[in-house]
Amino acid sequence: MQFLADHNEKVRKVVFENAPKNLKYTSSDIQKDLVRACAIETINAITKDMEGTFFSLLVDGSRDASNKEQMAVVLRYVNKKGEAIEKFLGVQHVSSTTSSSLEEAIERLFATTNLSMSKLRGQGYDGASNMRGELNGLKAKILNKYPQAFYIHCFAHQLQLALVFVAKENEDVANFFINANRLVNLIGSSCKRRDALREK
Structure with missing residues (x-):
């Protein structure tokens, strides 16, 4: 709220000391609604910047502090100036880390944006079998639907594996x-x- 108030005159006029006595916008439900609204606006700004360009999808899974499975989604594209841009699209909670669950979560995320999977030209994941599996991995499932979405093993993960090997030696x-x-x-x-x- 403080950030919004500091950066937007309209918000500043109706929050904190300027708000009616019982309207402070500090309840957790209101705060979550504000965060969701900011996320939607941010995603809209990203998709507007992309304006129908081709893009790559980078996905990595992890657990949050409450031990819920989630996947982080990043888009990589080239803007009108010819610069390679990577934008964090969001975190999706997933019920499990099977390739089918991850694929469904990606499709749900894309359904809420102006992005089309037909513009997908690349996908990058770590070396886990659920991600890069040749038959049932996320890579294979997406390639079956979108054969133009070439898979590239995540360079950062390759570097980590190389560093671990060197460190052991x-x-x-x-x-x-x-x-x-x-x-x-x-x-x-x-x-x-x-x-x-x-x-x-």
């Missing part, structure tokens, strides 16, 4: 990461230790 690097991990666990497990580190 080099004793000094391996020891560094082992000690760094121990240090993070030791300090992270105690509020007092974290405060002492911040003071130093």
Whole structure:
């Protein structure tokens, strides 16, 4: 609310101290509605910037703080200036991480935007079998419907795999990461230790 009030005169006139006595816009339901409205406006701005151009889809799965499965969706496209642009489209909660569930979630997300899967020209995922599987992976399911959507293994994930391999082969690097991990666990497990580190 403070952000909106700081950046929009119309909002500033009706919130916080300028709002009627019982209308503060701070209930969780109102806040969630405002966030949803901002997300819709942001997605509309992204799709307007794309204006029917071809794009690639980047997807990665993870769990949120409450252990719910979710997938992050990023679009990559070239704008009118010839610049490669990556825009975070959103996080979709998924009931499971099977390729079918992920495909349904992507189609639901695209149904709520002005984007057409017919403009999809690339897809990039990590190396998990549910993503890149040749027969039943998300890659294969999308390729069956949209054969022009070529798959490219996520470069960042390839780099991570290469770094992990190199780290295991080099004793000094391996020891560094082992000690760094121990240090993070030791300090992270105690509020007092974290405060002492911040003071130093």
